[in-house]
Amino acid sequence: MEFTSLNKCPLCDSDKIGTFKKGTINTENISTDDFKITDSTYGSVWAFSKCSSCSFVFSNPRIDEKSLIEFYSELEDNEYTDEWEGREKNFRTIIKRLEKIEIPGKKLLDIGAASGIFVRLAAENGYSAEGIEPSTQLAREAGEKFGIKIFEGTIDDYSSSEQFSVVTLLDLIEHVNDPAEFMNKVSPLVKKGGVLVIVTPDIQSIPPKFLRNKWWHYRTAHVNFFSLRSLSFLLKRSGFTIEKKYRYAWNFSFYYVLTRLFPSLKKRKGLQKVLKRLNLKLQLFDSWEIYARKN
Numbered sequence: 001m002e003f004t005s006l007n008k009c010p011l012c013d014s015d016k017i018g019t020f021k022k023g024t025i026n027t028e029n030i031s032t033d034d035f036k037i038t039d040s041t042y043g044s045v046w047a048f049s050k051c052s053s054c055s056f057v058f059s060n061p062r063i064d065e066k067s068l069i070e071f072y073s074e075l076e077d078n079e080y081t082d083e084w085e086g087r088e089k090n091f092r093t094i095i096k097r098l099e100k101i102e103i104p105g106k107k108l109l110d111i112g113a114a115s116g117i118f119v120r121l122a123a124e125n126g127y128s129a130e131g132i133e134p135s136t137q138l139a140r141e142a143g144e145k146f147g148i149k150i151f152e153g154t155i156d157d158y159s160s161s162e163q164f165s166v167v168t169l170l171d172l173i174e175h176v177n178d179p180a181e182f183m184n185k186v187s188p189l190v191k192k193g194g195v196l197v198i199v200t201p202d203i204q205s206i207p208p209k210f211l212r213n214k215w216w217h218y219r220t221a222h223v224n225f226f227s228l229r230s231l232s233f234l235l236k237r238s239g240f241t242i243e244k245k246y247r248y249a250w251n252f253s254f255y256y257v258l259t260r261l262f263p264s265l266k267k268r269k270g271l272q273k274v275l276k277r278l279n280l281k282l283q284l285f286d287s288w289e290i291y292a293r294k295n
């Protein structure tokens, strides 16, 4: 693992950067488990800098990309697919919203597809849908559980002869070590007039201000954070115009939420069955769901 200290904003190149947060992560000890989607150890934060020009918040020093990708490819997350019904509900909203805007065709690519929950839903709704996922376990599970083929790897390993009418980055961009460079690779995959969907935490929202390090989006896997301003900046420089924006609502089982708060409840097997059946929709106004059109 290598760490690089940045003296400029990796998004807009400005040198007007300052400390945003002191880190609590012991970089000697991080492992692949810290990158689980369902990681329940909150309050693990990187040392973050903030750019006063574009408002981008980024981990500084920054982990090298190779190590980060290795963590994801080795990742095993059984709890994630367990919670697929809640996740599917979140994603249904996205399918509905896509129906309401004009899209040039039905070819969809989901980057960071995990076990393919969204890809399957898109396919059921008439899309020719593909996914990319670096975790061997999650990509395999997509095939075993849902019968979907997910490309195992990252955007660097992937190539497509055709462009897509829709590309989705659902809870992904905050995990990527250099979002500007990443978007340079995503943009050519989207057709002119096509739509990019981004769901990501909003660092300018209220919850991180009063929950501080307890904010549920502060976790090892999140190496950078956006506000509407920095997200707009990123999209504009990558050739997109924001068309619609919403506050993303999360659907979880009661069990999932309770075990985030009280991890010891995981031992109470009897409770699990009941609590997993109860669904909860959380609107915390702390994530963005953005629909942007390729110029």
Ligand SMILES: [Zn+2]
Pocket: 009, 010, 011, 012, 013, 014, 051, 052, 053, 054, 055, 056
């Ligand atoms: Zn900046």
